[in-house]
Amino acid sequence: MKCIYFLSPTLKCTQEVSDDLHAVGVNDFYLHVISKDECGLKKQHIHSANYLETLDVIRDGFIGAALGFIVGLIGVxxxxxxxPFGPxxxxxxxxxxxxxxxxxxxxxxxGGLTGIATENKKLRRFHDDIAAGKYLILVYVRKHQEETVRKxxxxRHADAELVAVDSHFINPFTGVDRVSQSTTQNTVQSTAPRM
Known part of the structure; x- marks a missing residue:
């Protein structure tokens, strides 16, 4: 399963993207939107992201557990x-x-407490866009859905820019691959039927 990141400029565009993604078979469980306008998302019934996606709880929790394990081994x-209790x-x-x-x-x-106070590492590069009022749409797709969603x-939504692809958002230690616009156009052209 991959996570595809789209950056949408407006709430209206995000609503249309959400509706069209539902039409091609992506349900709310696999569609999450990150925005500073949580109220607008709720009013439009758009599924917003959860804390595991927006905060670094999992990543920092794993790092903390690893450090705790090492400290525990050293202490033992x-x-x-x-x-100290005698030979x-x-x-x-x-x-x-x-x-x-x-x-x-x-x-x-x-580590989890530290992660609650930290923005998710994978979203840091989109921080300025989200702060400027844009909407980051995370679409989780299976291999057979990916080309349909991209196409x-x-x-239908040229204004919603494909900005990145992740092998899976949940793995906190994978990187996010930024996507250039030429890569997007080549992918869509290669899937178009030839005459």
């Missing part, structure tokens, strides 16, 4: 080396596993 190693006290392995697990969970929690958008 130090406990095993220095034996004769045998600490069960389960206690060490619980300590590493607790450090990992604490790191994930701290429909090129033919």
């Amino acid at each position: 190693s130090l406990l095993m080396y220095f034996k 004769t006290v045998e600490v069960p392995t389960l206690v060490y596993a619980i300590l590493v697990g607790a450090a990992t969970l604490f790191g994930a929690w701290e 429909m958008m090129q033919e």
Whole structure:
């Protein structure tokens, strides 16, 4: 599944794009719009993005969990080396596993809290456009739908610019490929029937 990013200039255009995407088989679960005008999206019944898409909770949570795991391993190693309870006290392995697990969970929690305060890394390049009042449309498509969606958008919504494609939005560590306008035109021309 891919995530295709379109940048729409107005709410009216976004509503038309949403309606046409529904007509080609993309339901609300796979269509999310990011805008500073949340009220306008609600009034037009356009499915807005959720916090997992707009904030860096998942990415920072994973990073925090990894750091917590490493800190937990270092802490357990130090406990095993220095034996603070005495050389004769045998600490069960389960206690060490619980300590590493607790450090990992604490790191994930701290990372998630950091992520709540951070804009999603994949959306940073569109921050100025969204702040200027444009609408970023995220369309999740399966392989068999991708060409249909791209062709429909090129033919019916030239004002909604194809700006990027992601292999999948949910993976927080993948990059977003920016799409040039010539690439978009070549893709649509290659799918057009030849006479």
